[in-house]
Structures are given as C-alpha cells and as structure tokens.
Amino acid sequence: MGKDSRIEIKVVNPSKGDNVVHPVGPGHPTSASKPSNSSPVPHERRRPQQDRERERQRRARQEQGATELKPFKKWVTWMVPGFVLVNIVVFMISMFINNCPKNSASCFAPFLGRFSFQPFKENPLLGPSSSTLEKMGALEVSKIAQGHQAWRLITCIWLHAGVFHILANMLSLVFIGIRLEQEFGFVRIGLLYVIAGFGGSLMSSLFIQTGISVGASGALFGLLGSMLSELLTNWTIYANKLAALLTLLLIIVINLLVGILPHVDNFAHIGGFLSGFLLGFVFLIRPQFGYVSKKHVPAGYIGASHKPKYKPYQCALWVISLVLLIVGEIQRLVMGVVANS
Template sequence: MGASSYMDIERRGSRTIHPMQNPPPMAAPAVAYYGGRFNRRSRGAWIIILFVVVNIAVFIVTMFVNDCPKDSGSSCTLRFLGRFSFQPLRENPLFGPSSHTLQKMGALVWDKMIHEHQGWRLITCIWLHAGVVHILANMLSLLFIGVRLEQEFGFVRIGIVYLVSAFGGSVMSALFIQNGVSVGASGALFGLLGAMLSELITNWTIYANKFAALLTLIFIIVVNLAFGLLPHVDNFAHLGGFISGFLLGFVFLVRPQFGWVRLKDLPPGYDTNSVVKSKYMAYQYILGLLALILLIIGYTVGLVMLFRGENANKHCSWCHYLDCVPTSRWSCDNRVISCQELASDNSFTLTCNDGKTKIYSMSNVTEASKKELCIQQCS
C-alpha cells in the first residue's frame, strides 16, 4: 500500500481507530481489531466429537449388557441383531434396552441414589440413552450446536458448560421426579442452548441483526421445551440444564468489547491512545458476577435438598406441569413399572406397585412372558 494509506480510517459501528499522525516509513497501516490475536487460527471441535463417541460407545455397551434374547426370547425387536437386539416395542418404543438394564448401568433413580447412597448416578445417567431414537436425536443436536460453539470459544469453556449443565439437569430432575428412571444428554444440550442465549445477551453490543438472532434463538428454545411437556420426557432435566447453561454463558462466553486489543499485539509505532483500554464492559462484569453467585447458591441449595431426601414438588405445587401436561390422550404417570410375584403350584400372582393384583396360570409361562404380563397389568 502507498503512503496515503496511513491516513485511512476504518470504522466499525460507533468506534473509530485512528492511525498515528506522521507515522514512520515502515509502520503498519491502521487496523480495526476485535478480540483475540491477529490472524487468529480457527479452532477445532474435538471435545464435542469425543462426547459423541463416548455416548455412542456407552450405548453399545448398554445393549451388550441388556442381551434381550436371554430374558425376552423371541419377542425381541430386530432379533437378527442377536445379543444387541432391542426390547419389545411395547416395553421400549425407542429401540433400546430395558429399564432394568438402564438402572444397572447407572440411570438416575431417586430411591437408589438417596436410600442406597448412589450419588454417582447424577453423573453416569448423562452418558446413557433409552434407545436408538433417543441417542440419534441427542447426538445430531449436539453436533449441530456444539461444534460451532467449540470453534468459537474453545474446548475448555464449552466442555465445562456441557458437563456442568448436564449435572444441573440431573440435580433438578432428581429433585422433582422421584418415581421414574431418567437418562440422556438432553440436559447438557439445553445447557448449550442456554449458553447461546446468555452469550448473545452479554455480547449484545457487537452483534449485527441482534433482535432477529434473539427471536430465532428464543423460538428454538421454546419449541424444544414444549416437546418436554409430553409424557415420558424429563423436562426437568432440560430446565435444569438450560438454567445452568444460561448462567454459565455469562461467566465463560464473554467476548471482549469491540476495539480492545492486547498491547503486545499492536504493530510497532501504533497509537495506543486510540485503543480501547478495558477488555470488557462494566455490564459484562456485573452479569458474570451475578451469574456465578446464582450458580453457587443454586447448586448448594439443590444438592442439600436432594441428599436430605426432600421432594421439591412439596415446595412448588404447580411445578409438575413444567414436566408434563396431562390430556385426555395421555397420562403423566412416569412410574417405574415393576411387579412382585407370588407363585404356587399351578398359578402365580403379580402385584403392581399401586397394589393392583391379578392371578395367572403357570402353564407355558416364561420369565419374558411374565415381564410382558406385568407391563400390561400395571401400565
């Protein structure tokens, strides 16, 4: 570029960066800069890929442990898969393992976690999935959302948001759902959505078309949360993950304000008086501090309530509608279906958790058919 380029001015929004007056002959031209380093390389997205691989690997192991033909015999779905065939669709319409197998592998079950001191289930449940449909939906969503975020903010920050949000979803689920089995990475996914929303808010001044982006993101979040109102979907895990991710976004996904640059990254002879001195705006510091305080308080209160065995529904009589809205077409009863068996010479009796009892003949009855009868009787 010729000498006249030294008098150029690049403008971004309301901020202007001016070059030095009468610069030395070899000085660099004026540069408009936002955050990070010059010529910053784009990041990869290996942590999200790793999460996907781990989830798929755990699902394969779960199906191996399930071994449907051993217990359900010819009633398994896709029997040609052998040991990896799925439970009967009547039992699990998502093409997956049995509830018993999920519990064995570490699903979130309040009774086992509190009365049998298995707090580790808060973590193991986020790597389990109820079926092929479940894991496909979650992993495709994770790739769609997570890869871009990791490329923008790096694996450390996005990894923290993912894991802490997943844990927050488990805690809220256990506080409100105490008679069901919960698995899945949905809490982590909603955490990433929540972080996207708070990232947009805290970095509001640097975005173009910000209102359109905000409305689009809110629409996506509302639609996904609305699906959680259907039965057999753990919307409390979604909400817990979303709230955690939303607060974490204010802490970890803050971008420097436009015009800020590290002094060591400036070209030689650049006028440092024209560079924005503060890396972040005051409101970004305030939002980050408030979010961190709320996170600490929320997790502390939630864990104390949880391990004291409290039922959060007793403190919020309407909150169960956030998880499922009953209609004439479906019920919101998410009980774990199980039966107690009492056998005699020619018959056996199955008793449901709610006390419903029925007597059956012992002729040509297998363990698999007993399980089917239990599901039919107690559903």
C-alpha cells in the same frame, strides 16, 4: 542637496501570494517589473514529528501484511465429536450388556443378535431395558439418597434409552456444540456441558421420585441457555442482534414444548437450561467491541484501543450469575437430601 535619497516600499503581486517587500527607487526595478526568481520564498510549514512517525509505521504495517487484526481465536473442534463418539460407544455397550435374546422372550430386530432391541411395547425408542440402564448408572433417586450413589447424577447424561433418543441428542450436540467449541474452546464448553448436565440431573431428582432418567438433554439445554446468555452479555459485538435473539428464543421454546410429551424429563431440561444460562455469563464473556489486546497488535502499531476489556454490565452479570449458580446448586442439593431423608 543632490539626488533624492527617498526609497519607496511597495508589495509586488500580492494576489499571487508573493508577499516579498521590494525597494523602489533609483537603480531598482519599477513597479511594472516582475520580481526576480531569486526572491526568497516562504518555507513550507513542517509536519509535526508524530505525523511523520505515524506515516512511517503505517507503511511498515502494510509491508508486513498486518492491516487486519483478528483478536478472536478460532479453535479446532475435537471435543464435541469426541463426546458424540463416547455416547455412541456407551450406547453400544449398554446394548451388549442388555443381550435381549438371552433375557427376553421376544426382541425387536432379532437378526442383530445380542444387539437386538427390547420389544417395541416395552421400549418404543429401540433400546435396552430399564434394568440394564439402571445397572449402567441411570438416574434413580432412591439409589442416590439411600445407596449414596451420587455419581449417577453424572453418569446418567452419557446414557440413552434408544436409537431415536441418541440420534436426536447427538444431532443437536453437533449443531450446537461445534459452533460454541470453535468460538470458545474445549475447556469452557466441556465444563459447561458437564455442569449443566449435573444441574439438570439435580432438578430432575427433586421432582421425579420414581422411575429412572437418562439422556444428554439437560446438558444440551445448558448449551442452548449459554447461547442466550452469550448473546446478551456480548451484545455490542453482534450485527443482527434482534434477529439472532428471536431465532434463539424460538428454538428454545420449541424444545421446551417437546418436553411436554410423555416419558420426557422436562425437569432435567429446565434445570440444564438454567444452569447453562448462568454459566454463559461466566464462561462465554468476550471483550467489548473495539477492544484489541496488546498481544494481538503487530510490532510498531500504535492504534490499539484504550477501551477497558469488559463493559461494566458484563462484569456485573458475571458476578451475579456466579453467585446465583453456586447458591442455586447448593440449594438444590440440600433440598434433594431433605426430601429423600
């Protein structure tokens, strides 16, 4: 019948991944021959469109220097130094009004003239007399209940009994307050300071019915209490959680023990601490770890977290603390009115 027209099919070099099928027969290369370089090569698998888009955006972020996100703003500190200045000015005014050389037979450090201190036996803290502090707005229950001078619940936190008193409180305010203001801003820390001081004054007025009380200690204990609640509610963003908690608890216990000393209003400390502790859950709550707000995300960045801003336990603590704070302050006000009526 003529020439054999059969065609043999054979796979050449399968071990090298060349799975091209070549015919073997008359006029074609033998099995020993290498395939031609013009043989078709499988197309490279295409990357998905989203992978290429993600790579393009990543390079764009690197070019814009947006490789690091900083969602927490650092505030400029001015309120805490301002509070320190106000307390010092008020103390100087109280010393000017006191005028020890005119109103007392003897004074401590008489070379200071009008700013000299009351005798050491009368005021060992080196400051004005009790009558001067009373005129300036010291906390006195009888004047609040009978004289309707409720403003003393606020003014007393700006007064101090002496140099040692104001020095200790202002150093504490600087060390505690500046860090809090840098992280949370002047509005929240300012409100926390004043409200905690008010809560301390309320607690003091319930248990100390005689004498006067002055000082920013209640407000300062409020800042300490807020630091504790801030640590608890923002637990997920801290690295050394246990060390921070133990250190803070030690500082709080030491300061409360100092309140056992004579002439120290520990009720104001406790009231301020409780108020600040509850306020911390309300004012100092932060987004959970891994959350990134859209306003902090650079243009073209698609890796923003889809986590909710706050964890459920943070929201629960916020609601519970706010309710307890409002109920507690109202209850203390009512108890104070009833006790002094």
